[in-house]
Amino acid sequence: MLLRNIFSNIPSKTADEIRALIETAGRPDYKILDVRQPSEYQSGHIPGAMLIPLPELTHKWRELDPEKPTTAYCRAGNRSLAAAMILLSAGFKDVFNMDGGMNAWKGLKATGGPEAGMSVISPDTDLESMVAAAWAMEKGTGAFYSKVAEGSGEGPAASLFRELVVAEKGHASSLLGVYNQIARDPGEDSITAKAADITGGSAYMEGGILLDEATNWATGKNPEDLLEFSMSMETNSYDLYLKITQRVEDDLSAEIFKSLADEEWKHLGKIGEFLDEFYGDKKRASGQ
Numbered sequence: 001m002l003l004r005n006i007f008s009n010i011p012s013k014t015a016d017e018i019r020a021l022i023e024t025a026g027r028p029d030y031k032i033l034d035v036r037q038p039s040e041y042q043s044g045h046i047p048g049a050m051l052i053p054l055p056e057l058t059h060k061w062r063e064l065d066p067e068k069p070t071t072a073y074c075r076a077g078n079r080s081l082a083a084a085m086i087l088l089s090a091g092f093k094d095v096f097n098m099d100g101g102m103n104a105w106k107g108l109k110a111t112g113g114p115e116a117g118m119s120v121i122s123p124d125t126d127l128e129s130m131v132a133a134a135w136a137m138e139k140g141t142g143a144f145y146s147k148v149a150e151g152s153g154e155g156p157a158a159s160l161f162r163e164l165v166v167a168e169k170g171h172a173s174s175l176l177g178v179y180n181q182i183a184r185d186p187g188e189d190s191i192t193a194k195a196a197d198i199t200g201g202s203a204y205m206e207g208g209i210l211l212d213e214a215t216n217w218a219t220g221k222n223p224e225d226l227l228e229f230s231m232s233m234e235t236n237s238y239d240l241y242l243k244i245t246q247r248v249e250d251d252l253s254a255e256i257f258k259s260l261a262d263e264e265w266k267h268l269g270k271i272g273e274f275l276d277e278f279y280g281d282k283k284r285a286s287g288q
Contacts, residue, residue: 010084013071013096015104021071022047031070035083036102037276040075046105053276054079054231055268058238061090069094077101078228082207082235089239127247128183129198134240135175136195140205141233142168147215148226157223160274164230164267171237171260178253207236224278231271238264 013021021030034041034049041051052060054074064070070092072083077100084097098104125133145164152158180186183194203211218226241261248254 010081010088011096012099014099018046018071018073018098018105029068031064031068033064033070033072033080033083034074035072035079036074037272039276040102044102046073046102049073053272054083054235055265055272057083057086058235058265058268061087061092064092066090066092069096071096071098073098073105074101074228076103076225076228078225078232079235082232085236085239089243127244128179128194130240130244130247131175131179131182132191132194133198134237134244135172135179135191136199137204137206137208137237138168138172138175140203140211141237142172143203144205144211144214144218145230148218151219152223152226155223156274157227160227160270161230167263167267171263174256174260178248178256181250181253182248206233206240209233224275227271227275227278231268231275234264234267234271238268 018032022032032046032049034045034051035054035057036045036051037053038051041049045051050064052063064087066087070087072080072087072095074080074083077097080097080101084095087095142165145161145168149158149161149165152161176188176191179191179194183190205211205214214229218229221229238261241257241264245254245257245261248257
């Protein structure tokens, strides 16, 4: 089973399509969801948009009506992809990501991450393949964070990325342990071969994003772009681990995946706090 068969793309709408929707549809007929941090929302948002920051959406999606078409947006399109994934996974039917986020709304060029949004996992994926895919993506994500940390100097963002590198290595080790319990042919060589079959020999990150494309995209990006992209990946991983928790048959493996999901949730919170402080500082510096 190839990785593209494990994940599927999330549908999107353009900023112009959202403008047309606001002008022509009745407000009760749709929902626009802003998943940025409160400081960003306060600096300007799409008329009528409801604010639920991405780290809170995993627990607050029940505040939304699953029968209403819902479009999520953020600053550049990374966090809202993850938000759309959460809603689709929760059973929402008509969910979209707004391409380019507020940047596109303001007429700026869309700058979302490379081939992001392969986030909805196929229900017929076998557990062994899910674990091997998760292991491969943890390895790829760790390599991405390591590369980003090298180019981020010695500031707070670099420290956070280095912390994430260590976490991804720990997650990969935990996944190997679970794989050894469930696989017909356990061992690191086995999971490596299984992962290679799934990825076609390419290095992927969380969410099914190609590592080479992500590292090329990251070159020259500012910290907020990189952190928003990271938040999207961490949400993908959080959702995946919760799904796997529901699929494992023994209590020990379930506890391991629940722990991994909890760690991803903590990472989401840290990145969210960092972004909120960052945008709050920018707002104060501009005198708003």
